[in-house]
Amino acid sequence: MYSGISQAVVPVMERTPGDGSTSYVLRLPEPLLEGLKLGASVNIDGVCLSAVTIDHDLVSFDVSDGTMAITNLGDRAVGSRVNVERSLKSGEENGGHAVTGHITGTAPITGINTGTGALYLRVAIPEAHRKYVFVRGYLALNGCSLTVAEADEATGEVKINLIPETVRQTSLADYRVGDRINYEIELQTQIMVDTIERCIRQSLQRS
Known part of the structure; x- marks a missing residue:
């Protein structure tokens, strides 16, 4: 679950099409790397994605073809900027509203x-x-x-x-x-x- 308050705007560093999914690599700022683990949920332009690899400040996310079809992530090329938000932790203030990351x-x-x-x-x-x-x-x-x-x-x-x-x-x-x-x-x-x-x-x- 997310608050809908963007914590950073970062560029797409790499985009690699694959079999059934596309990999995106983002360079995240230090505050968003704290406690980040493989499999952690991160909101990228409103889409709930899981961290697949973490290499220092470079984090990759796989986007399935199904997700690409119903979102605008397919429009995001290398250099495109995206909104990023880590998932809310229990007890944290929600300054926006409950956002699931499941795009309509x-x-x-x-x-x-x-x-x-x-x-x-x-x-x-x-x-x-x-x-x-x-x-x-x-x-x-x-x-x-x-x-x-x-x-x-x-x-x-x-x-x-x-x-x-x-x-x-x-x-x-x-x-x-x-x-x-x-x-x-x-x-x-x-x-x-x-x-x-x-x-x-x-x-x-x-x-």
Whole structure:
């Protein structure tokens, strides 16, 4: 489990396609190496991955073809920057919201300003998941815990207002209109919506 607060932004050092998976090598800063063991879960751009090798500050992660198909990691080349967060430890403060690292899907960016003035990000959520997105609700984008400012259920367009610190601490400034971004629906919201829908459906079937 993660908090959705990016702890570092690092470049992809190596990318090696393999049989059924692709290996990515990242150079992690010292604070994120402390206590890191083989098999440890690390959030990379919102995707929960396991550390496969650790060579000083170089850490490799294998991404299965299935994960590549439903996330934007396939768009990440050598030199691309990614958000990194170690998993939460018991008792640690969660400054964002509960993020599982199980990506719901990818959404195209329809508008973005990470420069000056009013900073924001707009994405188009696919129709199947729009019912889980609410104004002032949580939405994780590339592993970042963000608050929904506007949500158009008809078009699926969601607006996220950004603060300069979020832009500084993440890779969001690297993105442009048309790029794909990973999104994860807030789990508790999904459970509540699905439960209410199921109860209503069962009630109507009995009546």
